[in-house]
Amino acid sequence: MRVLIAPDKFAGTLTAVQAAEAVAAGWRRHAPDDELDLAPMADGGPGFVDVLHAALGGSLDAVTVSGPHGDPVPAVVLRVGTTAYVESAQAAGLHLSSGPVETASSAGVGELVLAAVAGGATTVVVGLGGTGTNDGGAGVLAALGAQADGVLDGGAAPLGAVTTVDLAAARSRLDGVTLVAASDVDNPLTGLFGATKTFGPQKGVAEDRIAEVDGWLEAFAAATDRRTSLEKGAGAAGGIGYALLVLGASREPGIGLVASAVSLAERARASDLVVTGEGAFDFSSRAGKVPYGVAAVASEALRPCIALAGQVLVGSREMRALGIESAYSLVDLVGEERAFSAPADALADLAARVARTWSR
Structure with a gap:
């Protein structure tokens, strides 16, 4: 058999x-x-890069990026030809969170994307899932050069005060690069089925705080791109999916990508x-x-x-x-x-x- x-x-x-x-x-x-x-x-969450490396071969480049609360953490970029694969959980994983989720930043994931591009990748596939962040991907955008009239890399807490976001510099740094969001969920960024309501409690958002935290992300989306926040996968990995989508990423179910690779x-x-x-x-x-x-x-x-x-x-x-x-x-x-x-x-x-x- x-x-x-x-x-x-x-x-x-x-x-x-x-x-x-x-x-x-x-x-x-x-x-x-x-x-x-x-x-x-794997479905895009923890183990995404290891599974793809076993299936596709390629080389692993060790890098150091910012963890959810700013501490340096090790991560890797898998390179297969001109395609690079990175895993959001390596930079912003729940296991790395050492403080309140409201102040946890996804900036390290943006640093991973930059490392992939600096190494010559023309396609960057980001595995989404298993993160301890809930900042709408604002940290990713900040790491890539986005500007705002408030703080983007301080977690969700400062986002309620943000009224304008300029993505020009971030888009410029990714000019000529194809981004793929390998998402394990299809939730929007905000609302009843959004990142905060669905996944916030398992990351430490208290039940009586969900509405306020979701409101911060609503404000951030209104300042950035409200329509994209409603798309499937925008709520993946605490909203890192949203950051990638507003930068022009296509979305592919992580399980489908891995199934094809193996x-x-x-x-x-x-x-x-x-x-x-x-x-x-x-x-x-x-x-x-x-x-x-x-x-x-x-x-x-x-x-x-x-x-x-x-x-x-x-x-x-x-x-x-x-x-x-x-x-x-x-x-x-x-x-x-x-x-x-x-x-x-x-x-x-x-x-x-x-x-x-x-x-x-």
Whole structure:
């Protein structure tokens, strides 16, 4: 039997590569003769560059950029010919945030883009997701040279006072460069489904502060480009998607970009079963996340797709709406403590148990 193993990261515990290897190790315990094809995946968030490097090769250039609160942080630019790939989470990731999200800046992501261009890239693909910022991408614009009558690189808090933004210098620095926003979500910048309301709480925005913080971004959008703030993906990565869109970026779902890079469709057609997974499998997985994207590819190839996850938070009806035949929970099998203390071993145990059901 041929099994394609294509998981996302298990946030906070395993990278996508580690997750794929753990699933393979457990599967082999029960079905040592099965042919396993490992295709670690990403949706634009953490792990985006690593997965693409494994699939495409190329060179990694080490750079140092500003973190969310100004501290220097290491990051890399992946160069494949004249195309460069960068990952917003490396410069503005939630794991890097050491202060209030209201003062967290995305400037380091703009510095990453500048480093990519300085190295000769004519196309820059920015993976969006997993950030600890919510500044509407104002920091990105500031790093690229945008001017305003207020502060752009101080997080969301100063943006309520901004009334004019001049993007001429930022656009000039990117003249001749094609920008691509690889987005894992399709939320607009503001409003009921915007960056602050949807993702702010997980970044530390208190419930009673959401309306005020969203108002700051509304003011920033009004001063910059209100229409673009309503576009799909503008709310990605705390609004970094918006900054890229106002600079002329095209938007491409991160999962689709990665799937193409790793030839996922061809590999699914050559398999009998597709296995995917992520840390928490819930209905938000439909919004551009890896399991939904992998399941869609499996469906087109007429192959069944199952999911292994840290937690499964959907019922069977929702699961099938996402294109998943069955989903299996790590926490349900081994308990939350072991799932976090020994995630690779626990995931291998889960995979071995699932193989008893699915392997021939």
